[in-house]
Each structure stands twice: as C-alpha cells, then as structure tokens.
Amino acid sequence: MQVTELLAEGLKREYRVVLPAAELDAKANARLNELKDKVRLNGFRPGKVPVAHLKRMYGKSVLAEVIDQAVNEANNQIVEDNGFKLALQPKVELPQDEAAVNEVIEGKADLTFTVGLEVLPKIELGDFKSIALDKPVLAVSDEEIEDTLTRIAESNRPYAAKQGEAEKGDRVHINFVGSIDGEKFEGGSGEDIPLVLGSNSFIPGFEDQLIGIKEDETRTVEVTFPAEYQAAHLAGKAASFEVTARMIESPAELPQGDEFAKALGLESYDALREQVKSRIAQEHNGQSRNKVKRRLLDALDGLHQFEVPPSLAQQEFDGIWNSVTSEMEAQKRTFADEGTTEEEARADYDKIAKRRVRLGLVLAEIGEKNNIQVTDDEVTRAVVERARQFPGQEQQVWEFYRQNAQALASLRAPIFEEKVVDFLLELAKVNEVPVTREELYAEDEADKAA
Template identity: 40%
Template sequence: MQVTETLNEGLKRGYTITVTAAELDAKVQAKLVEAQPEIEMKGFRKGKVPMAILRKQFGPRLIGEAMQEAIDGAMQSHFEASGDRPALQPEVKMVGGEDWKEGQDVVVEMSYEALPPIPDLDASNVTLERLVVKADPAAVDEALANLADNAKSFEDRKKGSKAKDGDQVTIDFEGFIDGEAFEGGKGESYPLVLGSGSFIPGFEEQLVGAKAEDEVEVKVSFPENYGAAHLAGKEALFKCKVHAVKAPKAAELDDELATKFGAESLEALKGQIAERLEAEYKGAARAVLKRSLLDQLDGLVKFDLPSKLVEAEAAQIAHQLWHEENPDVHDHNHGHVEATDEHKKLAERRVRLGLLLAEVGRKADVTVSDQEMTQAVLNAARQYPGQERAFFEFVQKNAQMQQQLRAPIFEDKVVDLIVSGAKVSDKEISKEDLQKAVEALDEI
C-alpha cells in the first residue's frame, strides 16, 4: 500500500492511495480462511467447502469489504502519522471507478482541508467586566405586583354595566363563513378577558361596551398566516351571546397569596422573588460577559481558516436569516440563498471562535459528563409534553442531535475556564442599564 502526496497548499491536502492487487487478494484470502470453518454448503461437510468454491460464491462481496477496509486503514494510518485533523469529512474518489476490474490495483484520490495549528491562548491577556445587579425592593415589589395580577379574580359588575377593556365576559359564540358554520368556531360559556389578545385580531374590541344578555355580531378576518389553512384570510361573522360581565379584582398582597405560589409567607415569597430576579440578572450579565470575551478572543488569536468550513457556515447563516425574514414561507424548496460578504464575515468569526474554543477545551481535557447530557435532554424534552419518551429514544439513536445538545454545554464550560484565568472586575449597575446592555447584543 502506498500513499503519495499530490497537494499541500495552505490547509488543502491531496493524496493518492494505492492498494495493490496482491494486497487486496491477500485480504480477501484471509477473510475466506477465517470464515471457512463455519461455512456450510450443500454437498460438503461444515468447514470443508473448497476455497475455490468459496471464492466464487463470496469473493465479489469480500473484495468490496477488503477494499473499504484497506482504504480506511490507509487513511487512519495517514492521519496518525501526519497529525492532520480534517476540518470536514475527506473527499474520497476511486480512480477508474466503474471500469475497475478484479486483478487491478485500487487507486483512490483523497482530498481534505486540515484543521489549522491554533496558537496557545493566554487567558491573562483578557480583561473583562462582570455586571452585577441587586434585586432591590422596588424590583421585588414590581414582580410581586405582576404575580398578584396573574392571580387576580373577576367579580360580576353591577347589572346593566358595559364591558370595559380588561373585563372578563362570559360568552357563547358561533362562527360563520359565507353563512355556513365552520368546524372549531363554536364555544359555550367561554370566559374571555377583553384586551388579552387571546382571540383573533379585532374580535375582543367589538365586545367592549356589551352588557350581560346582549347579543353581539362580531365581524373579523382571519389572518393570512392563520394556522388553519381553510380559514386563513377568510372573513367571518361570529354570533355572540353575553352571559356575564365581570370586573378584575387584584389579589391581596398577603400570606394567602404567597401560599398560592408555594411559599410559607409573604416575606418568604419576596425572598424567593429576589433570588429568582438575581438569577435572571446573573444569566443576563453572563451573556454580556460572554459576548465581551468572544469579541476579545476574535481579535486576540489569528490563524488560517478552512475555506469549506467557512462556506458551509456562511450558507447556513444565509439560510437561517432568510427564514427569519420570511417566517410565513414554509416551503424549504424556495431555492438557493446566496451568501453575502456580510454572511461570510460572520461565518469567519463563528468558525474562528468555534475552532479556538474547541482547541482550548481539547487541551484542557474539558468533557461533558453523562449527568450533564441527561439534564440537557430533560430540558429539551420539556418542549414536547406527552412525548418525552419518544424524544429520549430519538436522541439515543441520533448522534447529530446528541452533538447539538452537547456543543453548548462544552462551549459554556470552556468559556468558564477562560474567564477563570482572565482579569475580571465587578461593576454594580441598575437593572435598566443591564437591560440596555442585553439589548445591544445583536445575534452572533
């Protein structure tokens, strides 16, 4: 077997792998000898089938296996000897292809881009500012008021009172399109909070001013992007009967309210709210810190980038942004989205930072534990209520999905590692300033 270099230009590599006919034949022969004792064939005792018959019967299939094993072995030996790590799966093409015949040498062309050598990162050259926000009494009171609003009740208004925005009306309704009732357009004794936006646009506004026992005709148009295709864009008439008009009554800020949210007392609930707020602030501050770190790393370490990796990332960015800008188009065959220079620049940043973080993690033996992966799967499974078991089974069988869940955990652990070696100072700010800092983070 011979491996000959044909290209060594930047990160691009090219090789010709030659497996001689004699080497291939020897591998096939070895496979036949190994299998012979277990083979049974009509007219022969087990293990006594002549080699010539075995070769005729199984030779063609074993040649393919031997060829693949020889090429895979040559590639593995090459990567071990050269130290190269391919950025993407190498392209392998057999010379001669369909014209190849048994008894000929097998010649394969292999090409790939190698991952670049990445300089060591000195984390002490990184200077970061960690934003700190305390959950002050005003923020706790605001969050407590929101909880009370969510726990509010509704009481019947005085007989003959007109419904206002924010009131709850209890209604029967039935929808018609072109005079025909449609499926799913009927409800009885439905409690609807006016202004909640829970019904299609324009519906709730037309019930403002209605009184108990009123019959109201509501005319609306279903949105063009409505989930039910047979209703999308259609004009509809809803016949509504109002049974009750109720005014909102805010929940009292007391121990009884606290128990509704699992706390022993109002003071305990305030303590829980403060902890939750500070956890939210800490998470937001970490996002700002991480962006600052990535910005510094992007300018701190430079190395050549595999062009195909950048091209693939740019194409993915272009495709993703196109769908974000065209959320109503669900056709995935809309055609090729051309990556712009801006997409390519963003792709270069992502690839550079991805390779750098991967290398820092590799050198520091950063790993994702089974426990961390299990927690990640549990978190992801919550998006599929009732289908958690099916999701678990899907992840177990899907290596790509496992990698999607593992990658952000690995990245966060590497980020924490770098931050632990960086110069970090704390800066106490208001929650408003933290919110501005978060809003300034454009998607990267």
C-alpha cells in the same frame, strides 16, 4: 501502498493512492483462509473446503470487501502519518470506468484512487490571562420585587360576573371574527377569549371600542395594525372585527398577605417575596453572564485569527441563510425592507458563519488542551431537564435521546461550551460594573452581531 501528494492548498489536501494488485490479492487470500473454517458447502467436510474453490465462488465479493477495508486503512494512514485533524470525512474518488473496475476486482490491475481531505488548522492559543472584561451586575431592588408581586397579584385577581355595561378594568369574554377588505384572515378569529379592558393586550384602539358593551351584544370594531406589527402581511393594514360579548366580569379585591401566598402554594408572604427576589436575581445573573460571555467571545475572536475549513464555514452559512430567508418569507419581507441587499446580506452572514466556526474550533481546542470534559451524569441531567419541558411525554423524550446519538450530542455541546467559558472567566480579569436595569437589558450592536 504508494501515496503521492497532488494538492496542498490552505486547508485542502489531495492524494493519489495506489494499492498494488498483489497486496490486495494477498489480503483477499488471507480473508478466504479465515472463511475456510466457517463456510459449509455440500461435498466438503467442515474446514476442508479448498481455498481455490472458495476463490472461484466468492473471490470477487471478498476482494470488494478487502478493497473497501484497504481504502479506509489507506486514508487513516495518511491522516496518522501527517498528524492531521480532519474537518470532514475524506472524499474518496474510485475509478469510474467499468472495464478498469472489473480488472481491479478480478485482481488483474492495481487500484488507483484519489482522496481529498479538509484539515483543521493548527491553533496557537492566546494568553487568556491578558483578557480584561467588564461584567455588568445589578442587585435586586425592593421596587422590582414589589412590581413583580403586584403583577402576580393582578394575574391572580378574582373576577365576578356582573350585569350592565363593561367598564375599564372589567374582564370581557369575547368571540370575534376579523377581516381585511371583506376577507377573513388567518389568526383573526377567536372564541371565548378573556380580555381585561384597559390592559392594552389587543391592537391599539380595540379595547376602547368595547367600553359600554353588554352581554350578548355584538359590535363592529375598526382598527389599524401597527406599522411594526410582527406579522408583516398585516402590518399597517386596516381591519374590521365583529365582536360579541359572551360574559362580563368585574374585578374583586387583590389577594394580599399570607392568604395570597398560601393560594399560590407557599407558606407565607415572606416566603413568596423571597422566591420572587430569587427569580429576579436569577434573571439578572443570566443576562449578566450572557453579556460577559459575548464580550469574552469577542476577545477570543480578536486573539485567534486563522483560516477556517471552507466546508464547515459553508455548512454554518447554509444553516444561517436558510433560517434567515425562511423567516423573511414567512413575514413576507425583503432585503430592501431590511435596508440592505441580498449580496450585502450574504457577505455579512458569511462573516458571522466564519466567526462561529472559528470560535467553535478555539473553544474545542481549549477544552482538549485543558482536559475539560462533560460527564455522563451531566448529560443525563440535561436529558431529564429536557424531558420535563414536555409534561406527559417524558418517557418518549427520554427514549428519543437514548436512541439518537446526534440529539444527545446537541445537549452535550452547550454544556461543554459553558464549562470552557467558566474556565476562561476564571483566568481573565473580570471587573464587575454596577449598571441600571435598562443598561443590563439593552441590546447593543455588539450583542446583535454576536
């Protein structure tokens, strides 16, 4: 085998490989010798078929198989000899001229092909002990607990049917049909929808116009969708709703104490309070980790600046861009609505794509250098957790992941990332900074970029 380097530019490599016809023929003959004891042909005893006869019958197909194997072996040899780590599978370009191909298949000519490689950069890891991070922390306050308990109680408040006009605080079950300029619109209709008047659950002004409505009464409600409404095709538009009250209910007293807790399946009000406190703490800790993780990734990005494989960056960009443009199309928004241009947006998302690829390579390198691994048990637990998210379909979800290696890898990857993050946070200097709830849950520009 003769290998000639044609290109060494950045992370791209290209080689011309020549596999001599004699070498391919020798491998084909060896393969035919293996087949001699296995092939059954009329007129020949088992194991007595002449190799020359096999070559006449199967020579071309065997040589094609040998060529495929030889190409793969040549590619692997190039990678091994040069100590490359590949970003993508090699791109092989075989001869396209039919006459030239036939000469190779017939063993009359050497096989010459090119192989293009895109390699991963060599990453020099930074000093993780030099990283200093502020971690926002927030203790659970009694006020938060009481507010949450009140919301739980409100959501479980009993209602009783009432006669007469609906008042603020009453729950009205309504049917409605909405229209804009006389035309019904998607998502503008509903049947038997419970609505607590004064809850501000619907468009501003909608609930106020139902004060005083009676059972079986129909009213026309005129409202205007907010300018920042999430469905862009409705934002800022005036709409008319024909609303019929199916039933009116008045609120009963809120459940309290142990009786309230037992209605929710808990032993006592104290147990309910502790569960609420634990859940709030879990939310705060999760948000705190998200913040410190983003700051850690920023620090890693600052420590490791290197060229990323173009194909990986392009794949990441394509995924981001398709998601962004699909969402904008669904919302009927343009780049002008976002205060930018398509060219500027492409440049921004290209930077984000390269950052993601770079950080992914850094995290992978850290994990490899420090023998950080994801166990089968951890993946199994992730599959079980995923299956629980689909009640009644647990077995189908389990089978899907069991039979789909790529889907299983999608569960393994975030587990690996979190383990690497834990490893780095142990090495970094992490300073816990008490913050307010508003500060903890505020989304700053750095968070958006991350």
